[in-house]
Amino acid sequence: MFTLDDLVRLVRDELALPLPVNGAVPDFDHALNWRSVDLVRLVLAVEKHTGHRVPIAELYRRRNLRGVHDLYTATATAAGSADPGSGTRRTAAGSPAAAAGPLPGEGYEDLSLHGWFARSAARHPDALALRVAGQDLSYRALEQAVEHLAGRIAERPGGRPGRLGLLCSRTVSTYAGYLAGLRLGAAVVPLNPEFPPERNTATARAAAVDLLLCTAEDAELAERIGRETGIPHLVLPDTPGPGESADGESADAGRAPGSAPGPDDLAYIIFTSGSTGAPKGVPIKNRHVSAWLSHTVPYFEAGPGSRFSQTCDLSWDLSIWVLFVAWASGAALVVPEKAELLTPVAHINEDAITHWFSVPSSLSMARLLGELTPGALPTLRWSLFGGEPLTVDNARAWQEAAPGGVLSNVYGPTEVTCTCTTYPLPADPADWPDARLGSLPIGPVYPALEWVVIDERGRRSQEGELLVRGPQRFDGYLDPAHNTGRFARWSEDDWAPFEPGEELTDAHWYRTGDRVHTEPDGTLVYLGRVDNQVKIHGFRAEPGDIEAALRRHESVEEAVVVPCVTADGTTELAGFHLGPETDREQLLAFLEKQLPPYLVPRHLVRLPAFPMNFNGKVDRRKLSEEAFDLIARYG
The missing domain is CATH 2.30.38.10 (Luciferase; Domain 3)
Structure with missing residues (x-):
């Protein structure tokens, strides 16, 4: 019998996670303010001790100790005499999406970002365009919603906005509002409701936003931004349509002003993550997007029947890739709940996803859960990873799970419009290039650049x-x-x-x-980054070179090396790694055979997980700032 007291001991003693308390006793109903990866660690620890896996998506919604125990009890009861964990496994809900080739071969027009969507709506009106929050919309239905919202926005005092802030959760109105802003020729500025209010306020002010679109659950934040900046906001309905306006009045579709944005008009403004300095606003014009889509859509064989999963927030330009490669080609955008992304294999199979693009960290999560079994991802035709180095072990595990598709390592700064290189890996890992530099190639640069x-x-x-x-x-x-x-x-x-x-x-x-x-x-x-180089005892050190050496050890799955400054001002190197337990002295000896003495990290520490930033990338700055605390805790 696995009791609540057993759960407390597991959290406190084995996982060393912060335990909510009420006075001197555990508070079983208090929300667990843990990272997603810590919730996954808890699920795996419960499974190790009981033989039963708690459904992670449900845990993400419950997020308290009583909820964890209730879910365990329900899982154990439902499993009965089944094999441990078998009651929580989910299978594909349908057959793979129909294969789709590239768009017709005629030359591409210099379309606006909205123009690419509108062309797909004209060509494929009955094809699935959007699946979100339990609703499916065809291109015809989504276009009607877009026209309706564009008309309502343009009718407001002040008329058409020049820059439209989007402060929204994952609803139909969010995506219709995004396209409506583009339809009106506004530059869309995606904000993130999960960011600190101060950052959203600073972003809206820096971007000179004229109007904020928000959903009901984010209205309070929009009001706060408005009080500090004077920016008005419009609360969107959950399901906009030609018969329902944002303020509840009846309205007809197709009332948006008719002028179309031009190639030199801004399409969107994305702010960098700030991981390499202060966030910077990156304005991208329609002509930049059109050049990028003209290469990307046919290359990745996107078209009607393809299904793309949105794996990140709209405030990151990876979302631009997913949304508009899908809508430029007549494919479907599938927007999962964030909880579903904790179990990517189940989500991909249930929604018959054909195109997947995420940071490699999500791949690591699937490996951690033991989900990447051979052939586990039969619907995938293209799997793209970017934003971080893609290691050989991670790539091989995903390739085996999706043998019928192409795995591609991609790269591109926000400033060069999403992606500018692609390296599709051969089907047979025996034909892969030598990853002597620590990660797989990012490929050649796109031919137009x-x-x-x-x-x-x-x-x-x-x-x-x-x-x-x-x-x-x-x-x-x-x-x-x-x-x-x-x-x-x-x-x-x-x-x-x-x-x-x-x-x-x-x-x-x-x-x-x-x-x-x-x-x-x-x-x-x-x-690696040019600005990641540090001086150690007068010698220049590139952390990426040391990380590559660490990854070559059989027990190291991922590695990050950061500088840390001691109390007397001396800069030292700390190497953090993931994977099974390994002897520190043996690992040091392994590195000493590959690296000069000044490049061997002073500290080598195995962590249960790396801290992540809002974009799902490893937070190197946090690792560096908290290095000595982590060394004391885990070293």
């Missing part, structure tokens, strides 16, 4: 910083002050970083800040 790799002196180099220019490159940051040092003039005999007061032109290269290695055939391998 120019690129060069330079060393610190601006000379062409096999290894160094990647520079890119071409039709996907943005025209500069929202705040021109951020352009300084981020662009450059470059030719074989000239090199000069962009300076204040200089005119930014199409001839300037964007400096990605990313270090890459160039293979003879033009394939690039990601090495």
